[in-house]
Amino acid sequence: MTLVKICGVNDAVGFDAAAAAGADLVGFVFYPPSPRAVTPESAATLSARLAGGPQRVGLFVDPEDALLEAVLAALPLDLIQLHGEETPARAAAIRARFGRPVMKALGVAEPADLARLAEYASAVDRFLLDAKPPPGASLPGGNAAAFDWGLLAGQAIPRPWLLAGGLTPETVGAALRRTGAPGVDVSSGVERARGVKDPALIQAFVTAARA
Numbered sequence: 001m002t003l004v005k006i007c008g009v010n011d012a013v014g015f016d017a018a019a020a021a022g023a024d025l026v027g028f029v030f031y032p033p034s035p036r037a038v039t040p041e042s043a044a045t046l047s048a049r050l051a052g053g054p055q056r057v058g059l060f061v062d063p064e065d066a067l068l069e070a071v072l073a074a075l076p077l078d079l080i081q082l083h084g085e086e087t088p089a090r091a092a093a094i095r096a097r098f099g100r101p102v103m104k105a106l107g108v109a110e111p112a113d114l115a116r117l118a119e120y121a122s123a124v125d126r127f128l129l130d131a132k133p134p135p136g137a138s139l140p141g142g143n144a145a146a147f148d149w150g151l152l153a154g155q156a157i158p159r160p161w162l163l164a165g166g167l168t169p170e171t172v173g174a175a176l177r178r179t180g181a182p183g184v185d186v187s188s189g190v191e192r193a194r195g196v197k198d199p200a201l202i203q204a205f206v207t208a209a210r211a
């Protein structure tokens, strides 16, 4: 079954909707400039709403160890997502020090970007393949931008991976057919305003991804 991650969940409405729709993973953004950002305390409160609900992913952008420590002291993350310029050595160090699986996000715009997968393969547990931020974007991700899925044709991705970038309930089916991705990640496509998740769109996305 296709793995579904709802990213940028920042309130109870979004968290409960993701859980009710059967999402496998929810992402909490620990990056203060984002309109989706949460504090360790608010993420812990959300995370405690449903025992046995979706797995909790902490999204970080070039995090200091102190931030990772503070978040992990507040809530039990199942996966650490690195969405900055973390090197393979830094990703491996985070995985070793914090004892959690790591998912490295890589922006894809040309074939050379996919060559980076091999550099990270032994340092991380999963990949998230996303669009690069469009010119002028203020965030490294969550920009409702898609990349050319054709770039993935014939590529052997060396770890389990999620497809991300500009997916919506209307496009996720075609994206899965075209790429054969084992999982998908969405943020903007299930929002009614930037940073505000919409329960109906979350349900529609999960249904379409599993159809």
Ligand SMILES: O=C(O)c1ccccc1NCC(=O)[C@H](O)[C@H](O)COP(=O)(O)O
Pocket: 007, 008, 027, 029, 031, 034, 035, 036, 037, 059, 061, 083, 130, 139, 140, 141, 142, 143, 144, 145, 164, 165, 166, 167, 185, 186, 187, 188, 189
């Ligand atoms: O979503 C954010 O605010 C964000 C901030 C900083 C780094 C990454 C961020 N999001 C990354 C994600 O995992 C998104 O789900 C992914 O980029 C897809 O986003 P979208 O195109 O909006 O569906």
